[in-house]
Amino acid sequence: MHFIVLLGVPGAGKGTQARRLSATLALPHISSGDLFRENLKQGTRIGHEAQKYLSRGELVPDEITIEMIEERLGRLDGAEGAILDGYPRTARQADALENMAGGIVRAAVHVEVPIERLVERMSGRRVCREQGHVYHIVHNPPSEQGICDVDDSELYQREDDKPETVRHRLRVYEERTAPLIDYYRERGVLVSVNGDQPIEAVTEKILSSLEQVATR
Ligand code: ADP
Numbered sequence: 579m580h581f582i583v584l585l586g587v588p589g590a591g592k593g594t595q596a597r598r599l600s601a602t603l604a605l606p607h608i609s610s611g612d613l614f615r616e617n618l619k620q621g622t623r624i625g626h627e628a629q630k631y632l633s634r635g636e637l638v639p640d641e642i643t644i645e646m647i648e649e650r651l652g653r654l655d656g657a658e659g660a661i662l663d664g665y666p667r668t669a670r671q672a673d674a675l676e677n678m679a680g681g682i683v684r685a686a687v688h689v690e691v692p693i694e695r696l697v698e699r700m701s702g703r704r705v706c707r708e709q710g711h712v713y714h715i716v717h718n719p720p721s722e723q724g725i726c727d728v729d730d731s732e733l734y735q736r737e738d739d740k741p742e743t744v745r746h747r748l749r750v751y752e753e754r755t756a757p758l759i760d761y762y763r764e765r766g767v768l769v770s771v772n773g774d775q776p777i778e779a780v781t782e783k784i785l786s787s788l789e790q791v792a793t794r
């Protein structure tokens with residue numbers, strides 16, 4: 579199994595790019611944030627355990643997160659790999675991924691966006707109730723306001739996208755997740771891409787960088 583990991587601050591565009599890469603590369607898109615929100619909605623044990631962390635913008639403890647991801651990776655249904663969006667976010671999660679039997683991180687893509695862009699990204703983000711499809715009221719609007727283009731479900735604003743929680747999530751990112759950039763650089767699989775350009779341009783850039791990693 580080979581993985582493409584997406585790294586970047588909250589709001590960098592990881593989910594947006596992961597979904598597009600998933601379609602182009604024919605690999606499943608696995609988002610830890612989406613999985614937690616799905617567990618919350620379904621009222622599962624993991625959902626109950628994760629709830630307070632999500633609403634405060636804290637990371638869910640590693641044991642719970644690793645358990646959830648390993649369970650999901652255990653049913654890839656024959657896919658030869660996956661695009662990982664939002665996982666790993668701590669050194670321990672990265673180690674768990676590295677030690678997973680038969681798994682290899684082929685590339686870690688750092689989507690770079692200046693911090694001052696993020697408030698606008700987060701305040702305009704809208705997500706669909708049904709399947710978590712992501713929009714932006716200005717930069718990536720649905721064809722009909724408030725309705726998902728794909729499944730017609732309602733669009734809502736995430737509770738943790740309010741400015742206070744966003745600021746906290748950024749601090750958590752700097753402390754816990756940013757060190758993974760060096761982690762993957764040391765392993766020779768890091769690619770950095772300018773995420774501060776139109777969505778299509780970012781995808782093009784990621785795809786060409788992935789080819790370069792493949793031939794290194
Ligand atoms: P964003 O898209 O803004 O980066 P996510 O949807 O990926 O946010 O994550 C939302 C929340 O889910 C996080 O703030 C955290 O509480 C939890 N979460 C997601 N992925 C992880 C992870 N790998 N480890 C711990 N907590 C996570």
Ligand code: ADP
Pocket residue numbers: 586587588589590591592593594595699700702703704712713714715717718773774775776777780
């Ligand atoms: P992340 O998963 O990293 O938190 P998202 O993919 O959810 O980020 O994107 C955050 C918000 O920014 C969403 O509203 C999305 O539509 C918007 N967005 C994503 N990429 C871009 C881009 N290149 N330019 C402008 N807005 C973008």
